[in-house]
Amino acid sequence: MIVGSLRRGSFARKIAQNVLPMFPEGYEARIVEIRDLPLYDFDYDDPEVTDKPVPAEYTAFRETIRSSAGVLFVTPENNRTIPACLKNAVDIGSKPNSDVSWKGLPVGIISHSVGRMGGYSSQKNLRLALSYFDMPTVGQPEAFLPQSPELFAGGDTIVRESTVEFLREYVDRFTRVIQEGGTQAGRGGRGVPR
Numbered sequence: 001m002i003v004g005s006l007r008r009g010s011f012a013r014k015i016a017q018n019v020l021p022m023f024p025e026g027y028e029a030r031i032v033e034i035r036d037l038p039l040y041d042f043d044y045d046d047p048e049v050t051d052k053p054v055p056a057e058y059t060a061f062r063e064t065i066r067s068s069a070g071v072l073f074v075t076p077e078n079n080r081t082i083p084a085c086l087k088n089a090v091d092i093g094s095k096p097n098s099d100v101s102w103k104g105l106p107v108g109i110i111s112h113s114v115g116r117m118g119g120y121s122s123q124k125n126l127r128l129a130l131s132y133f134d135m136p137t138v139g140q141p142e143a144f145l146p147q148s149p150e151l152f153a154g155g156d157t158i159v160r161e162s163t164v165e166f167l168r169e170y171v172d173r174f175t176r177v178i179q180e181g182g183t184q185a186g187r188g189g190r191g192v193p194r
């Protein structure tokens, strides 16, 4: 899972932490941190630039993504799009062209907002940013979580049972996309639980 917020009290992170235990047996779900990824600079990936080696953080991130069975994003919305930290991670995973980390990787997206729109525009923008990578995607249901603070009632656990149930169904759907789509997309079933 990748969380599109860096702040300590992030509702996106809380949502992700509530979703992690919903994965069925056989999955090792965890949050992959994006905080320490240096800002994307193509010089690092440009073979003609020899004095700027690829940062170790890029290599580790790319290897983690490539060895994953799927990626589930949880993101808020900043100024009607995805937060810069998340776009940075998307860009880092998109290079080099010869080995795009995202390519064919099953993907799910949960967006949230403290307002009423559930991060609609953020989620659509994330889909757009990923649209080049031929990623099998959870089409329905779409997961927009509005008024996210109310989900937690001041704590860390989602208290609204209908949302918990919805998220369980979402994870179920996502794991089905992994089972079906991961193989279809030619990732060779790498790391795909059977």
Ligand SMILES: Cc1cc2nc3c(=O)[nH]c(=O)nc-3n(C[C@H](O)[C@H](O)[C@H](O)COP(=O)(O)O)c2cc1C
Pocket: 004, 005, 006, 007, 009, 010, 011, 012, 013, 075, 076, 077, 078, 079, 080, 081, 112, 113, 114, 115, 117, 118, 119
């Ligand atoms: C720079 C900035 C821009 C924001 N823009 C939007 C926005 O376009 N739409 C929206 O619904 N909320 C917006 N918000 C409010 C965020 O949804 C809110 O801060 C939310 O709690 C951030 O997610 P997090 O709790 O996971 O960190 C914005 C917040 C910040 C700091």
